[in-house]
Amino acid sequence: MKLRQLGEFGLIQRIEREARRIQGAGVVLGIGDDAALLRAKAGEDVAVTSDAFVEGVHFRFDHESPRTAGRRALAATLSDLAAMGARPLGFTLSLSVAPSRDVDVVLAVVKGGLDVAAEHACPLVGGNVTASRSFELHVTALGAVTRGRALHRAGGRPGDRLFLSGPLGQSALERARGRVRHVPEPRIALGRALAWTGRVSACIDISDGVLADLAHLCRASDVGARLRVSALPRPPGFEAACRRVKRNPEELLLSGGEDYELLFSVRGSAPIELPPELRARTSLSAVGVLARGGLELVDGQRWEANGGPEKGGWQHF
Ligand SMILES: [Mg+2]
Missing domain, CATH: 3.90.650.10 (PurM-like C-terminal domain)
Structure with missing residues (x-):
């Protein structure tokens, strides 16, 4: 089936169904409303990071399966939370994709991302889908880190x-x-x-x-x-x-x-x-x-x- 047959809301429903397998401790209100509500613990700061994955730039389906491409997208974004010492709270996914794409390919990419997110208890809490000539995933991940404990790039000294x-x-x-x-x-x-x-x-x-x-x-x-x-x-x-x-x-x-x-x-x-x-x-x-x-x-x-x-x-x- 092509995306144009399933439609925007059909795709969103399928993604929501897939996303239910991941529960997050910090989610007050998850996917399905105008915005998600997340809660960090008292004494924590919130870490935010965004990444884009564009077909032909970051992934190509003649080199890898759609599921692997999705897995790599989430791995890349969550790695930025890791580098801050943060625990994942949740992520959003904005998909741009052509209506002529196979639904199975698009869902395989999403499932790949959810596989990695599940391994780190990082639920999908929202996002967007839009028609586009190019296939793109835009992932924003949110994490929490104890105040004063976040890892930074700055702070290294000679001799470390x-x-x-x-x-x-x-x-x-x-x-x-x-x-x-x-x-x-x-x-x-x-x-x-x-x-x-x-x-x-x-x-x-x-x-x-x-x-x-x-x-x-x-x-x-x-x-x-x-x-x-x-x-x-x-x-x-x-x-x-x-x-x-x-x-x-x-x-x-x-x-x-x-x-x-x-x-x-x-x-x-x-x-x-x-x-x-x-x-x-x-x-x-x-x-x-x-x-x-x-x-x-x-x-x-x-x-x-x-x-x-x-x-x-x-x-x-
Ligand atoms: Mg980085």
């Missing part, structure tokens, strides 16, 4: 050690292959745990590539950094897989993007203590240190000299 969660490069490698199945996990639990330690001086999620995002963190903190390229965590067999698609492994690690791992700086030399259940499924790698001056890559093979903080990474314009 840099850590990175999880491996980099998998998303970029799959895009290079033209076959995308990997959906990064937004590090919500890790971000919240890091916020509670009170020792994380700056934090950012890796959406544009570690080089570009480290540059963002450095600029916000008004510091430089030394990044050890050889210490960047990567999936097993990564170098050989890159060679097969004729891509430079270091370039994909540094600038591939869509990794959605957390890059953060820590004050002092004591180890970061994570809750045991999180420690068991989180690998943290020490990848460098904040420093005075510019951004320097240490022991990279090709990028050895300082490429400058602007070099590499995804930029739209």
Whole structure:
């Protein structure tokens, strides 16, 4: 069935039905009214973040299934809440899509997004659908974070050690292959745990590539950094897989993007203590240190000299 046969309100009803599977503790009034009502706990601030996912720019159905595209959209948005140390309260979804699209494709994208949202107890609380030539999802996520505990990009100081969660490069490698199945996990639990330690001086999620995002963190903190390229965590067999698609492994690690791992700086030399259940499924790698001056890559093979903080990474314009 095509969307024009189902109609706007038919589509909204189908989405509402799918959305019922996610309950959120902070929802006073959910989907279906003119606006949703959300409630943070006393002593919390509300975090808000928005992302756009446009067919041909962020996803393409000859590379990935509609469900994977939807999953990646929500993962990207929730990753920004993770980088603030926030717990999700809910999200809105605005869909722009051509009336000639198959209903099944559109609903598969929505279900993919709801899959990831469900994993993080983040209910769909509203949105909009509109006819459009292009297929676009606009996701706004709201979260809550204890006042004074939010993680920021600013706050890093020379000497703070840099850590990175999880491996980099998998998303970029799959895009290079033209076959995308990997959906990064937004590090919500890790971000919240890091916020509670009170020792994380700056934090950012890796959406544009570690080089570009480290540059963002450095600029916000008004510091430089030394990044050890050889210490960047990567999936097993990564170098050989890159060679097969004729891509430079270091370039994909540094600038591939869509990794959605957390890059953060820590004050002092004591180890970061994570809750045991999180420690068991989180690998943290020490990848460098904040420093005075510019951004320097240490022991990279090709990028050895300082490429400058602007070099590499995804930029739209
Ligand atoms: Mg971000």
